[in-house]
Amino acid sequence: MQKTELKPSYYDQFTCIGGACEDTCCAGWRIDIDKKSYQKYKNEKNPEIKDALKKNIQRNRQGQNDLQYGKFKLDPDGKCTMLDEENLCTIQKTLGEKALCHTCTIYPRQNIQINQTFEKSLDTSCPEAARLILLNKNGIDFIEDEADIPTFSFNYLEQQDEIRDYFWVNRMFMIQVLQNRTHPIELRLLLIGLYMKKLESLPLKARYKQAEKLVATYLPLASDPELPExxxxxxxxxxxxxxxxxxxxxxxxxxxxxxxxxxxxxxxxxxxxxxxxxxxxxxxxxxxxxxxxxxxxxxxxxxxxxxxxxxxxxxxxxxxxxxxxxxxxxxxxxxxxxxxxxxxxxxxxxxxxxxxxxxxxxxxxxxxxxxxxxxxxxxxxxxxxxxxxxxxxxxxxxx
Ligand code: SF4
Structure with a gap:
């Protein structure tokens, strides 16, 4: 079956602005290392970097999965200790882009494959991505296309047909209500809340069956002048x-x-x-x-x-x-x-x-x-x- 990709139209415009970035992702938070990269770093033989790698990475005992297996140590200013004096990544400089761990390779992209669809988006914690996401005057729109061969790894989620339909109905409803600018943003969220309250009152199986009908009732309210009442x-x-x-x-x-x-x-x-x-x-x-x-x-x-x-x-x-x-x-x-x-x-x-x-x-x-x-x-x-x-x-x- 042909795989497809779904992404917001801003997605392909993103490029990292590197040294011009006002809040680099190499500082200011925990930088996770996946298990495979962690072990590779620990066993690295390149004399230019092996000692620094051993010294500057550590296990993350609170990690919740293999993607959070280790972390880079940060200096007192909160910067990654693998950066050089010019704030360049010494792993990338010495071992090449392929040696970067999962986090540093994909950030700020958020990728997931759901059944046959690759879904791609960006994270607002990156300043350049945040500009692309937030400053869409007419609202974010989405593009569906045939999928290219993925250049990044994707988390995978298998949805059974019933859940897949339910997921699409809910997601489309929330996005359509939020992008209908008839009423202020609070009212749009409150309307979504009413729909959720109705779903909450139903047993799980009934939710799957009735979501579409409920959307047919609740969606027109987004344009209804009486909504504030x-x-x-x-x-x-x-x-x-x-x-x-x-x-x-x-x-x-x-x-x-x-x-x-x-x-x-x-x-x-x-x-x-x-x-x-x-x-x-x-x-x-x-x-x-x-x-x-x-x-x-x-x-x-x-x-x-x-x-x-x-x-x-x-x-x-x-x-x-x-x-x-x-x-x-x-x-x-x-x-x-x-x-x-x-x-x-x-x-x-x-x-x-x-x-x-x-x-x-x-x-x-x-x-x-x-x-x-x-x-x-x-x-x-x-x-x-x-x-x-x-x-x-x-x-x-x-x-
Ligand atoms: S936060 Fe975004 S723009 Fe800044 S260095 Fe990281 S990826 Fe590049």
Whole structure:
């Protein structure tokens, strides 16, 4: 059977900008080494590099699979210890591109083969990729084509027909709703939340059967002028937002200097002690109410959030046993809510032009989305006893 490839139209425009990069991927986070490369590095015979390799790599005992078997040691500035004085990779320089480990070869590409389709996308933690993804004025579109022989390795996911159909229906629904600009981004997410709540109420087998019918009911609502009416009783939960902001912007220890800078600036207000914002819910609420109108009416903010979410759905939702669409919706929601806090928290001091928005989202993506504890802790923070997971996610969307 002919294999196909599916990718956002920005994908082929990407090239690494190397030395011109403002936040290189060789610094600021853990750099994983897959098991095969790790063993190759440990046994390397080339006298020019073998000692450095032995010294600068180590096992990653917390790794969750063979791709996270080892890691490069970082210097005190958080830079990979295999870089030379000119910030060039000594592995690539000495042993060639083929000697790079899996992470360094594919980054920032995210590749997965689902049945006969190679799906390709990019990750917003790379600044150059983030620009291509986020600044699509008319929204991200996708290209389907015959597949070339893959030059990168792809993770493989086999989906049975029933799951494959369910996956496509859910993914198309989420993307179509998010790209329908009739209503603000919160309302689009709330509409997706309503659909998820309906799915949640059904047994698994019934979800597979009924998803398509449900989409036929819920999708037209994305263009319905009455949609805001459906959510008018929903009120923001400022206590939860404050808890999230406190964890995310004050307590979270990120390697990334860029993230620390934007997080450190957030929720600073003249004549106001920062502690008041994080400790006093009324002060926090006043801050949000004061700046919320600017956030809601800002076209570029709406655009980058839409593109971020669409890219996340395409690259990260895959419908397999351990990650079904309901868990994915909570994951999507928490990312949106944290990003929104970062943006609103900085709205009184940054211009929120394209550069500011790309910097914030790229820093957020690099610091938070590549950290194993970050999202699970955030999800715990929004837990409300007596509510289903989807209700919790819907609750936190309202602002
Ligand atoms: S972060 Fe992206 S643009 Fe920067 S060095 Fe890495 S791959 Fe290249």
């Amino acid at each position: 459906m959510f008018k009783e929903f009120k923001p939960n400022y206590v939860k937002h404050q808890q999230l902001a406190k964890y995310f912007l004050k307590s979270f220890v990120a390697y990334s200097e860029r993230f620390r800078l934007v997080a450190g600036l957030a929720f600073e207000e003249k004549d106001l002690q920062k502690t008041d914002i994080f400790e006093n819910t009324q002060t926090f609420e006043s801050f949000i109410k004061k700046y919320r109108p600017i956030y809601k009416n800002h076209e570029e903010i709406q655009m980058v959030l839409e593109n971020y979410l669409v890219n996340l759905i395409f690259s990260s939702y895959h419908e397999k046993k351990s990650q079904d669409v309901l868990a994915f919706f909570s994951y999507l929601t928490i990312q949106f809510v944290l990003l929104r806090l970062l943006i609103i928290g900085n709205i009184n001091k940054l211009q929120m032009n394209e550069d500011d928005l790309v910097t914030m989202i790229q820093a957020f993506s690099k610091a938070g989305m590549h950290n194993n504890h970050y999202i699970p802790t955030s999800l715990e923070l929004i837990s409300l006893t007596g509510y289903s997971k989807i209700s919790q996610a819907i609750h936190i969307l309202v602002l």
